Amino acid sequence: MPTQQQMRIVPMEDAHADAVLAIYRMGIDGGEATFETEPPTWQRFTAARSGDHRFVAVDADGHVLGWVACAAVSQRGVYAGVVEHSVYVHPAARGRGVGRSLLRALIDSTEAAGVWTIQSGIFPENTTSLALHGSVGFRVVGTRERLGRQHGRWRDVVLVERRSPVVV
Numbered sequence: 001m002p003t004q005q006q007m008r009i010v011p012m013e014d015a016h017a018d019a020v021l022a023i024y025r026m027g028i029d030g031g032e033a034t035f036e037t038e039p040p041t042w043q044r045f046t047a048a049r050s051g052d053h054r055f056v057a058v059d060a061d062g063h064v065l066g067w068v069a070c071a072a073v074s075q076r077g078v079y080a081g082v083v084e085h086s087v088y089v090h091p092a093a094r095g096r097g098v099g100r101s102l103l104r105a106l107i108d109s110t111e112a113a114g115v116w117t118i119q120s121g122i123f124p125e126n127t128t129s130l131a132l133h134g135s136v137g138f139r140v141v142g143t144r145e146r147l148g149r150q151h152g153r154w155r156d157v158v159l160v161e162r163r164s165p166v167v168v
Contacts, residue, residue, distance in 0.1 A: 009105040012054035017042040019064035065093040068102035081116040116167040121157040138162045
């Protein structure tokens with residue numbers, strides 16, 4: 001498995017589609033990453049996410065190790081600086097700094113664009129993701145109880161956010 005030195009963070013492109021959606025599928029199958037039951041088509045995936053703030057981590061051979069992407073939370077002007085993100089790491093690449101590197105790239109990119117808040121909803125059972133987000137400056141805002149049903153059971157979602165100290 002590659003080390004951080006062998007990993008590069010690059011903009012997500014159409015050439016990464018199959019790998020990105022496969023990693024998304026693995027997250028869905030794990031049951032602790034999303035309410036989704038199927039990954040979208042690549043066309044729907046790209047249409048729903050900002051083209052300016054999408055990245056993949058690739059190893060020395062160009063294999064995708066993980067991805068991060070975000071979308072505006074609203075079209076209303078007052079929320080122009082607020083995005084919601086997702087980050088997924090291939091199971092074989094976990095614990096190697098991939099997620100942290102992807103989140104740092106997202107933070108740098110969004111701050112350069114004037115985004116003041118990055119947020120996400122995480123299942124409370126996904127303690128690895130909660131710890132990852134905490135390590136790069138996200139804080140828990142609260143828990144949305146019984147937000148949705150998955151496989152016949154109610155699921156809570158922990159809302160996390162990172163407020164930029166740069167964009168004021």
